[in-house]
Structure formats: C-alpha cells, structure tokens
Amino acid sequence: MTDGHVVIIGAGQGGTQAAISLRQEGHAGPITLIGEEPGLPYQRPPLSKAFLKTGEAGKLALRPGHFFAKKDITLRTGLRVGAIDRAARRVRLDAAEGPDGGRELGYDHLILATGTRNLxxxxxxxxxxxxxxxxxxxxxxxxxxxxxxxxxxxxxxxxxxxxxxxxxxxxxxxxxxxxxxxxxxxxxxxxxxxxxxxxxxxxxxxxxxxxxxxxxxxxxxxxxxxxxxxxxxxxxxxGVRPNTELSEAAGLPVDNGIRVDARLRTADPAIHALGDCAAFPDPVSGRPVRLESVQAATDHARSIARAIAGSGGAEYAAVPWFWSDQADWKLQIAGLARPEDDSLALTDKLVLRFRADQLVAVETINDARTHMAARRLLAPGQAPARDKLAARDYDLTTF
Ligand SMILES: Cc1cc2nc3c(=O)[nH]c(=O)nc-3n(C[C@H](O)[C@H](O)[C@H](O)COP(=O)(O)OP(=O)(O)OC[C@H]3O[C@@H](n4cnc5c(N)ncnc54)[C@H](O)[C@@H]3O)c2cc1C
Known part of the structure; x- marks a missing residue:
C-alpha cells in the first residue's frame, strides 16, 4: 500500500518520526498526525537537561512548522483521539476541530504512538x-x-x-x-x-x-x-505507565504495553504500535519488552514506515541503546540487560553485562568509542561469548 490514508495517534518522538519516514520511504497518500499536546512536536530529553537551565523551547521542536506543510503532513495538535472503531477503520476525536470540523477520521492504516504518562x-x-x-x-x-x-x-x-x-x-x-x-x-x-x-x-x-x-x-x-x-x-x-487505554478499549491485546509482533503489528493487521507504548519481542530473548528511549521510538517508526510504504517489512532487530546526562557524565548503554544478569566492571566507568556467558549489554561513562563498538557487536545472534572477549582483554574496539 503506498497511497492509503495513514493516521498516527500521538505526535511525540515516534509518531513524528513515523510521518517523516513515511514520506522518505515514498508513501504518497495522506498522512494525519494527531497529538494531544499543543504546539509543534518536540523532543523530551532536553526537558530534564539543558532546557531546565536555558528555558529555550525553540530548540526543542523536532521539525519547524513549515516542514509539515511542505511534506503534506496534516498536523493536528491540541487534539485527543478518544476512540478507535476498528471495524469501520475510523478514529473519533474528543473535540470537533480541524479543517473539516468533523469528529471522525477514516484510516487505511493506523499507527499508535501514544507514549507514556507519569506513574x-x-x-x-x-x-x-x-x-x-x-x-x-x-x-x-x-x-x-x-x-x-x-x-x-x-x-x-x-x-x-x-x-x-x-x-x-x-x-x-x-x-x-x-x-x-x-x-x-x-x-x-x-x-x-x-x-x-x-x-x-x-x-x-x-x-x-x-x-x-x-x-x-x-x-x-x-x-x-x-x-x-x-x-x-x-x-x-x-516511573511511567504506558498509554494503552485507547487500544484496550478497541479490543487490542495489552500487557504492560500494546502487544505487537516482531514486525511491530498489533493483532489488527491495519494497526502498528511503536515506542514507549509498545511491547515487542526482544530479538535476543524473544520476551516482550517495552523500551522508553528515543532510539526505540525512532527505529520502530522507521521500520513501520518501510512496511507501510512497501519497501520493507523485515522483523525489527535494532540493537537498543540509551543515554543519560548527569552532571558531566554521559552514561551510554548498548544492548538490554535484566537486573539479574551478571556484570563485569572493567573500570568504574565501563561495565559489561552477561547472560549465560553471552554479552547482552555494555554500560559506559564518557566513552563514545566503546559504546559505538558495543552497538556494532551486540547485533542479535552475533554478540561474542565471554571467553572470546577475555581473549582480547575485553577490548570491544578490537573486534
Ligand atoms: C524528561 C525526559 C527525559 C528523557 N531523556 C531521555 C534520554 O536522555 N534518552 C532517551 O533515549 N530517552 C529519554 N527520554 C524518553 C524519550 O523521550 C521517550 O522514550 C520518547 O519520547 C518516546 O517517544 P514516543 O513517541 O513513544 O512517546 P512520546 O514522545 O511521549 O509521545 C507520545 C505522545 O502521544 C500523545 N498522546 C497520547 N494519547 C493520545 C491520544 N489519545 N490522542 C492524541 N495524542 C495522544 C501524548 O500527549 C504524547 O505527546 C526522556 C523522557 C523524558 C520525559
């Protein structure tokens, strides 16, 4: 399908990326991006970092306002989707707004990008x-x-x-x-x-x-x-709670996130879910995971856009990564560990995580080189075993 109407619920990091990627992948049909928050879609990470110091909101926008018009993406913010009618393939808006003044919007394809709220x-x-x-x-x-x-x-x-x-x-x-x-x-x-x-x-x-x-x-x-x-x-x-009530009310399976398959499809073939609100099978363990990161939201969005535009559809297998800035320390995590996984601290700023002697995650502080090496090494099915790493003094950059 390359010309159907794609409706995206949630104009945050992932929803906005989905709209952008759909156009990049050649989707020619209408795209409507609906977000409950007012104003232009923006990035959240600076809210707990630079923005608190500077207050510069202008720098937060994911794209300038004219971008959406230029790409023929209908952006409707300050507007909440209250219900999904899967049988009729329509979403109901909580208020009558927008150019047509209507309360309902039909879709050929729906992307759920509703994120989380504070617990x-x-x-x-x-x-x-x-x-x-x-x-x-x-x-x-x-x-x-x-x-x-x-x-x-x-x-x-x-x-x-x-x-x-x-x-x-x-x-x-x-x-x-x-x-x-x-x-x-x-x-x-x-x-x-x-x-x-x-x-x-x-x-x-x-x-x-x-x-x-x-x-x-x-x-x-x-x-x-x-x-x-x-x-x-x-x-x-x-902590947070995923915004899944809309999906649940529409009869989609939900369990700590909207359940999707390895191609990020919900139980309804016309509906994908992404980012903070989606629970997808971890390509390494097969277990459902829900990640709260810019990387997951944007990589999910790209993958879904490729599938809808007909240029992809492969299983989602990106290596998860994350960062956090605290004072002058940049913590970077590549891969996905669980609390019970083993850890090997090589220094006080570099920790390797293992499950059954298989590398599953690497935590670094202010060490972008090792972090990038770890992201390459941790591709599903390719992560080196502990003895292989030991043979190279655990220097990930030598692989
Ligand atoms: C303060 C802060 C700092 C962060 N720092 C980092 C960081 O350093 N690194 C990192 O990787 N990640 C960080 N994150 C997490 C990252 O921002 C999220 O993982 C990312 O925004 C998830 O994208 P998303 O599209 O899934 O959800 P969101 O970006 O949260 O967007 C979801 C949107 O959907 C809207 N919505 C929900 N329901 C409806 C509805 N029914 N109708 C219409 N709209 C709806 C919401 O209002 C929201 O705007 C941070 C988050 C916060 C809050």
Missing part, C-alpha cells in the same frame, strides 16, 4: 508533587526553581537523577529518595548504580535509598521508616 503512586499528598514529562511540566519546574529551594526528588531513575544534577548545579539543596536499594536499579548494573551514587553524593546531593515515600506533606516528604525530609519543592519521577 503517580497512591500516597497521601502526592498531588503536591510536580512531574516532569511534558514541556508544560518543565516550564512549571523552571518557575519553581527561580529562587533557592530545598528540593526532594521522589525516584532515583534517569529522569529524577538528571533533574537532581541540574537543580544542584543551579545551587538548590537536593535530596533524592529511591525506594529500591540502589539507583537506576531496573536498568543498570550494581556497579554503575554505585558509581552514580558516588557522583551525586560528591555533587552534594542527599541520597536516601531503600525507603519508599509514604507521604508528601506541606513541609516535604515522609519516608516509610518515619524519616522526614524537609522540602519546599517535591518532584515526582517514579
């Missing part, structure tokens, strides 16, 4: 905390940081720690409370967690590990063990 733990007073997901959230945080603050961050994952590093650099007093016994426990090795704990403590940030937050009060936060942390700004960074 809000059910604890008393949590509505006092500010989240960090959207540009509006980041603007509110910038306003809150306009005078000296005592800041408590709930959650020692990437976003909480990136925010903490910036808030410290701006001179605020910062404490991070993490329920798990170590930082970024879901995604990095214990060695990397510990290196980052040293980094943040060295910056003067307080870290409280292993205690869930029990309450947010008007004086700060209370931990489960009764410890009180005084704060006049509380930031919630306790």
């Amino acid at each position: 809000v733990p059910p604890i008393p007073g949590i509505s006092r905390a500010l989240g960090l997901r959207t540009l509006d959230d980041a603007r509110a945080l910038r306003r809150a940081l306009d005078r000296p603050r005592r800041v408590a961050v709930i959650g020692g994952g990437f976003i909480g720690l990136e925010f903490a590093a910036v808030a410290r650099a701006l001179g605020h007093e910062v404490t991070v409370a993490e329920a798990a016994p170590r930082l970024m426990a879901r995604v990095v090795s214990p060695e990397m967690s510990s290196a980052f704990a040293t980094l943040h403590r060295g910056l003067g940030t307080g870290l409280v590990l292993g205690q869930p937050v029990a309450e947010v009060t008007d004086g700060g936060i209370l931990l489960a063990d009764g410890t009180a942390i005084a704060a006049d700004l509380v930031v919630l960074a306790a």
Whole structure:
C-alpha cells in the first residue's frame, strides 16, 4: 500500500518520526498526525537537561512548522483521539476541530504512538508533587526553581537523577529518595548504580535509598521508616505507565504495553504500535519488552514506515541503546540487560553485562568509542561469548 490514508495517534518522538519516514520511504497518500499536546512536536530529553537551565523551547521542536506543510503532513495538535472503531477503520476525536470540523477520521492504516504518562503512586499528598514529562511540566519546574529551594526528588531513575544534577548545579539543596536499594536499579548494573551514587553524593546531593515515600506533606516528604525530609519543592519521577487505554478499549491485546509482533503489528493487521507504548519481542530473548528511549521510538517508526510504504517489512532487530546526562557524565548503554544478569566492571566507568556467558549489554561513562563498538557487536545472534572477549582483554574496539 503506498497511497492509503495513514493516521498516527500521538505526535511525540515516534509518531513524528513515523510521518517523516513515511514520506522518505515514498508513501504518497495522506498522512494525519494527531497529538494531544499543543504546539509543534518536540523532543523530551532536553526537558530534564539543558532546557531546565536555558528555558529555550525553540530548540526543542523536532521539525519547524513549515516542514509539515511542505511534506503534506496534516498536523493536528491540541487534539485527543478518544476512540478507535476498528471495524469501520475510523478514529473519533474528543473535540470537533480541524479543517473539516468533523469528529471522525477514516484510516487505511493506523499507527499508535501514544507514549507514556507519569506513574503517580497512591500516597497521601502526592498531588503536591510536580512531574516532569511534558514541556508544560518543565516550564512549571523552571518557575519553581527561580529562587533557592530545598528540593526532594521522589525516584532515583534517569529522569529524577538528571533533574537532581541540574537543580544542584543551579545551587538548590537536593535530596533524592529511591525506594529500591540502589539507583537506576531496573536498568543498570550494581556497579554503575554505585558509581552514580558516588557522583551525586560528591555533587552534594542527599541520597536516601531503600525507603519508599509514604507521604508528601506541606513541609516535604515522609519516608516509610518515619524519616522526614524537609522540602519546599517535591518532584515526582517514579516511573511511567504506558498509554494503552485507547487500544484496550478497541479490543487490542495489552500487557504492560500494546502487544505487537516482531514486525511491530498489533493483532489488527491495519494497526502498528511503536515506542514507549509498545511491547515487542526482544530479538535476543524473544520476551516482550517495552523500551522508553528515543532510539526505540525512532527505529520502530522507521521500520513501520518501510512496511507501510512497501519497501520493507523485515522483523525489527535494532540493537537498543540509551543515554543519560548527569552532571558531566554521559552514561551510554548498548544492548538490554535484566537486573539479574551478571556484570563485569572493567573500570568504574565501563561495565559489561552477561547472560549465560553471552554479552547482552555494555554500560559506559564518557566513552563514545566503546559504546559505538558495543552497538556494532551486540547485533542479535552475533554478540561474542565471554571467553572470546577475555581473549582480547575485553577490548570491544578490537573486534
Ligand atoms: C524528561 C525526559 C527525559 C528523557 N531523556 C531521555 C534520554 O536522555 N534518552 C532517551 O533515549 N530517552 C529519554 N527520554 C524518553 C524519550 O523521550 C521517550 O522514550 C520518547 O519520547 C518516546 O517517544 P514516543 O513517541 O513513544 O512517546 P512520546 O514522545 O511521549 O509521545 C507520545 C505522545 O502521544 C500523545 N498522546 C497520547 N494519547 C493520545 C491520544 N489519545 N490522542 C492524541 N495524542 C495522544 C501524548 O500527549 C504524547 O505527546 C526522556 C523522557 C523524558 C520525559
């Protein structure tokens, strides 16, 4: 199919990339990109990094406004899709808007790119905390940081720690409370967690590990063990939930993400899903995984665009990679490890992860060369075994 109407729900990183890639791949039919957030589609990573310091929103746009008109992509933002009628191949908009003033839109092909929203733990007073997901959230945080603050961050994952590093650099007093016994426990090795704990403590940030937050009060936060942390700004960074309700209501299988096959197709052949909201089979383990990264969202989008435009359709097999900037450390992860995987710390800034003696992921700090070598080495089915790596002193760049 090269001329059908493609409707994309969600004008974030992946949805926008899908529209761009469809045109690049020669799709000639109409493309409608619908997003709930107002304004031009933008990138989120700077929201917890440079934007907090500079406030320069202009730099966040994924493409300038004229790009969409030039590529004949109908961009409808500030508009929510409320329902999908799969039998009629139509989506229903929550409000009557757009050039035709209509509430319904037909599609030949639908791409679900609805992303995630912040997980809000059910604890008393949590509505006092500010989240960090959207540009509006980041603007509110910038306003809150306009005078000296005592800041408590709930959650020692990437976003909480990136925010903490910036808030410290701006001179605020910062404490991070993490329920798990170590930082970024879901995604990095214990060695990397510990290196980052040293980094943040060295910056003067307080870290409280292993205690869930029990309450947010008007004086700060209370931990489960009764410890009180005084704060006049509380930031919630306790993870996310995929936006799957729309798909579920349309009868599509959902289980921690919209379930898709190795070609990123949902159970309905006319519907693909991508990025943060999609659970796809990990090409290495075959298990369903849901990744929250720019790489996954954009690579999924390219792969789906090739399939719809008729120039592809191969199984999705990109090596996952991710980065996080905290103070002057750039953490880069190639591959996908699970918390129970083995780790081998070659230095305090380079950790290899193994499953059954097979390399599955490489964590580096400020070492782009090794990271790039790891991305090449970790292609599914080609990752070297531990003894092969040992024979070369674990120098990935020699392969
Ligand atoms: C503060 C922050 C920092 C980050 N830093 C990094 C980083 O350093 N490196 C990295 O790799 N990743 C980072 N990420 C993650 C990365 O931004 C996401 O993985 C990526 O944006 C996912 O793209 P997506 O298209 O799946 O979802 P999103 O970009 O979240 O887009 C989904 C869009 O769908 C819209 N939507 C949902 N439901 C509907 C509906 N019914 N109708 C219309 N629109 C709808 C939402 O409003 C949203 O705009 C960061 C994320 C945040 C929040």
